[in-house]
Amino acid sequence: MKLVLNEELQFLKDTASNFAKDKAPVSHLRKLRDEDHPNSWDEGLWHEMVELGWTSILIPEKYGGSEFGLAGISVVLQELGKTLVPSPLFATGVLGVTSINQMGSEPQKEELLGKILEGKLTTALAIDEGSHHEPANTELTAEKNNDGWVLNGEKVFVIDGSSADLLIVIARTSGNKGDVQGLSAFIVDPNLKGINRRKVPTADSRNYANISFEDVTISAEAILGEVDGASDQIQKVLDFGRIAMSAEMLGNTEEAFAITLNYLKERKQFGVLIGSFQALQHRAAKMFCEIELTKSAVIAAMHAADENSNELERLSSLAKFQAGTTLHTVSNESIQMHGGIGVTDEYDIGFYLKRARVAEQIFGSSTYHKSRYADISGY
Amino acid sequence: MSNLENFRAEVSEWLEENCPPSMRTPMVEDEVVWGGRNAVYKNPESKIWLDKMGEKGWTAPALPKEYGGGGLNSDEIKILNSELFKIGARPALNSFGIWMLAPVIIEYGNEAQKMEHIPKILKGEIRWCQGYSEPGSGSDLASLSTKAEDMGDHYLVNGQKVWTSYADQADWIFALVRTGPKEPKHNGISFLLIDMADPGVTTKPITLISGKSPFCETFFDNVKVPKENLIGEENQGWTIAKKLLQHERNFISNFGLAAGGGDGSKTKGVVGLAKTYLGEENGKIADLDFRSRVTEHKMKEHSFGLTLQRAGDEGGKASAASSIFKYYGTEHNKNRYELMIEAMGNKGFIWDGDEAESKEKAITRAWLRTKANSIEGGTSEVQLNVIAKRVLDLPA
Numbered sequence: 001m002k003l004v005l006n007e008e009l010q011f012l013k014d015t016a017s018n019f020a021k022d023k024a025p026v027s028h029l030r031k032l033r034d035e036d037h038p039n040s041w042d043e044g045l046w047h048e049m050v051e052l053g054w055t056s057i058l059i060p061e062k063y064g065g066s067e068f069g070l071a072g073i074s075v076v077l078q079e080l081g082k083t084l085v086p087s088p089l090f091a092t093g094v095l096g097v098t099s100i101n102q103m104g105s106e107p108q109k110e111e112l113l114g115k116i117l118e119g120k121l122t123t124a125l126a127i128d129e130g131s132h133h134e135p136a137n138t139e140l141t142a143e144k145n146n147d148g149w150v151l152n153g154e155k156v157f158v159i160d161g162s163s164a165d166l167l168i169v170i171a172r173t174s175g176n177k178g179d180v181q182g183l184s185a186f187i188v189d190p191n192l193k194g195i196n197r198r199k200v201p202t203a204d205s206r207n208y209a210n211i212s213f214e215d216v217t218i219s220a221e222a223i224l225g226e227v228d229g230a231s232d233q234i235q236k237v238l239d240f241g242r243i244a245m246s247a248e249m250l251g252n253t254e255e256a257f258a259i260t261l262n263y264l265k266e267r268k269q270f271g272v273l274i275g276s277f278q279a280l281q282h283r284a285a286k287m288f289c290e291i292e293l294t295k296s297a298v299i300a301a302m303h304a305a306d307e308n309s310n311e312l313e314r315l316s317s318l319a320k321f322q323a324g325t326t327l328h329t330v331s332n333e334s335i336q337m338h339g340g341i342g343v344t345d346e347y348d349i350g351f352y353l354k355r356a357r358v359a360e361q362i363f364g365s366s367t368y369h370k371s372r373y374a375d376i377s378g379y
Numbered sequence: 380m381s382n383l384e385n386f387r388a389e390v391s392e393w394l395e396e397n398c399p400p401s402m403r404t405p406m407v408e409d410e411v412v413w414g415g416r417n418a419v420y421k422n423p424e425s426k427i428w429l430d431k432m433g434e435k436g437w438t439a440p441a442l443p444k445e446y447g448g449g450g451l452n453s454d455e456i457k458i459l460n461s462e463l464f465k466i467g468a469r470p471a472l473n474s475f476g477i478w479m480l481a482p483v484i485i486e487y488g489n490e491a492q493k494m495e496h497i498p499k500i501l502k503g504e505i506r507w508c509q510g511y512s513e514p515g516s517g518s519d520l521a522s523l524s525t526k527a528e529d530m531g532d533h534y535l536v537n538g539q540k541v542w543t544s545y546a547d548q549a550d551w552i553f554a555l556v557r558t559g560p561k562e563p564k565h566n567g568i569s570f571l572l573i574d575m576a577d578p579g580v581t582t583k584p585i586t587l588i589s590g591k592s593p594f595c596e597t598f599f600d601n602v603k604v605p606k607e608n609l610i611g612e613e614n615q616g617w618t619i620a621k622k623l624l625q626h627e628r629n630f631i632s633n634f635g636l637a638a639g640g641g642d643g644s645k646t647k648g649v650v651g652l653a654k655t656y657l658g659e660e661n662g663k664i665a666d667l668d669f670r671s672r673v674t675e676h677k678m679k680e681h682s683f684g685l686t687l688q689r690a691g692d693e694g695g696k697a698s699a700a701s702s703i704f705k706y707y708g709t710e711h712n713k714n715r716y717e718l719m720i721e722a723m724g725n726k727g728f729i730w731d732g733d734e735a736e737s738k739e740k741a742i743t744r745a746w747l748r749t750k751a752n753s754i755e756g757g758t759s760e761v762q763l764n765v766i767a768k769r770v771l772d773l774p775a
Contacts (some may be wrong), residue, residue: 002692003685003688003689003692003693004689004692004693261771261773264773265772265773265774272774273774275773275774276773276774276775278764278767280773281763281764281767281768281771281773282760282763282764282767284767284771284773285706285762285763285764285766285767285770285771286763288703288766288770288771289703289706289707289766292686292703293679293682293683293685293686293707294682295686295689296682296685296686296688296689297681297682297685299685299689300685318678318681318682321678322678322682370671370674370675370678371671371674373674373677373678374663374670374671374673374674375663377674377677378662379650379653379663379664379670379673379674379677
């Protein structure tokens with residue numbers, strides 16, 4: 001496994017880079033926020049992404065996709081992360097596609113992947129229930145009744161949860177809270193009776209919802225994969241999500257750092273450029289080292305995913321930890337190095353900080369992944 | 380691929396035949412081979428192993444065959460290393476000559492110099508030391524004042540070097556000397572090779588906080604050095620000096636990986652020590668705070684290793700990269716030893732005597748030795764300056 005990007009990936013990355021700069025600079029996110037956009041992402045921009053083929057990147061050729069793999073969609077998200085572009089690409093193009101492809105039946109794959117490919121379907125993965133990510137703590141129940149299932153429970157922090165056309169709900173079908181096994185996945189129409197979606201305004205101005213399910217009746221065909229089969233399968237979906245999110249966070253980090261470096265080269269105090277101060281230079285140099293380490297972990301993890309490596313879980317946790325800790329530091333330092341202007345809403349750098357803390361929690365914080373890495377490594 | 384597979388088979392067969400049995404056991408400290416005129420081989424198989432590897436050119440597999448190297452490409456070197464690793468082979472030769480000097484002689488030396496010096500380095504016949512720092516020139520290396528006066532057919536060298544590693548055991552020294560006293564400081568330095576057996580060269584060991592003396596002071600008192608020992612042009616030595624520092628930094632940065640313990644012996648590693656001294660519960664290090672810190676350390680190490688690999692895959696030999704690796708690798712190694720002695724608790728600082736095992740005492744000494752890692756070869760602060768200025772382009 002060579003830790004470089006091939007020509008195909010470099011091309012995808014360049015395309016996404018131009019797209020983000022031309023079509024969706026940070027002012028795009030600011031505008032959606034200021035007008036309190038109901039979806040928190042722009043329909044027109046999303047369709048341009050679909051036309052560029054980005055929803056097809058993770059879809060196998062067999063179902064009409066381009067099969068560029070997790071590396072393909074990760075480099076796109078990395079570039080979109082540089083200008084904090086909100087879109088359904090992560091929840092639909094990574095989580096939706098991987099869930100359906102990993103767990104779905106042939107007819108489900110044909111139908112759902114086809115719709116995603118064409119931009120006619122967006123999805124949301126409803127998994128977390130508490131203040132911290134931990135799939136084993138799933139309590140939402142799915143109980144069999146005569147001709148299907150009945151869902152009862154509460155999901156929180158569902159990415160794109162208020163806008164998605166289809167929910168992928170992780171439910172407990174056996175065992176108790178805390179058991180790793182006993183989980184199943186269901187595809188659920190969010191407009192069914194008994195479902196209450198509440199959009200949660202968050203610091204990063206993106207789309208999240210808390211969703212309650214009260215005696216929601218779904219058909220027997222709504223199950224994705226086997227009964228109790230999601231416990232193992234969902235880890236692969238989550239690992240794909242963690243790696244793609246790490247790539248997006250790497251993009252956040254790179255751009256926040258670049259903006260800050262520029263500022264150090266422009267801003268004068270005491271008659272000199274503040275970038276000439278060794279106190280700031282050394283902190284910038286240390287951040288640079290951490291960013292280099294993060295790049296390596298992210299590249300290794302996305303290639304591992306595409307090569308079906310048995311190191312996937314360990315590298316996924318490494319990438320999410322490395323991306324999380326680095327973004328944490330860089331987002332804080334970026335504000336501090338900007339001084340007063342850094343804490344004004346008018347200046348963009350604050351958007352990176354607000355996005356950072358949310359992204360750090362998605363599918364496991366740095367602490368969660370440190371512990372998971374230790375478990376896998378036998379420490 | 381089949382060529383490489385053939386190569387792997389050949390290597391494996393050759394090693395089977397030529398690597399003596401005791402050379403497949405973990406290195407012990409007093410059997411480390413540095414070569415040289417005065418080398419003493421406590422274990423005679425060390426000498427056999429050195430000679431075999433030297434003949435094959437595999438003490439420096441990347442260097443050209445014509446100068447005694449292995450002439451291998453990077454894929455072949457990976458295979459050689461993996462086969463050596465597989466049988467647990469000891470390094471045949473530790474050598475500043477190979478790690479630092481040979482690459483710059485290849486780049487800047489003339490043909491006669493290459494033929495004269497490189498084969499002797501690779502066979503371990505001549506042991507080299509480095510004459511860079513001076514009492515008045517630490518981080519500000521270019522301010523050095525050891526002078527070499529042009530006396531027609533030779534230079535007359537006078538001055539003092541410090542932190543010359545193993546100078547008391549070395550045969551030759553590569554030294555930075557001032558040949559242009561009136562030039563701006565970077566433009567008056569030359570790169571000179573000096574035979575330590577020449578009259579006027581003396582050395583004196585320096586005892587470190589670890590109790591050991593890997594470094595010396597080296598004095599030059601009217602030493603006559605033939606002009607043919609000048610590498611490159613007169614007064615152009617700073618360019619060569621910087622290049623050599625990159626090789627040195629790359630070599631030191633390998634300390635950041637667990638394989639290079641810095642103490643020359645295979646220790647248990649920080650996880651093993653933690654489990655031994657702090658106990659384990661269900662396979663986990665029992666002290667959860669320590670477990671968390673060890674895990675973070677191992678994760679950084681993993682990412683650092685991947686970064687070294689990526690730099691190789693990108694084929695980049697940017698000078699600034701060596702500063703990143705030197706900074707990160709040495710700070711990481713210091714942290715590793717802090718964790719190791721902390722894991723050992725009150726066994727972590729026993730200096731001498733029979734109340735601790737020798738491998739425990741070795742870790743204590745090695746912990747102290749690592750404190751110099753982030754000073755030698757350019758301090759961490761100097762590396763951060765280099766990154767800030769050359770990579771990030773921050774203003775002076």
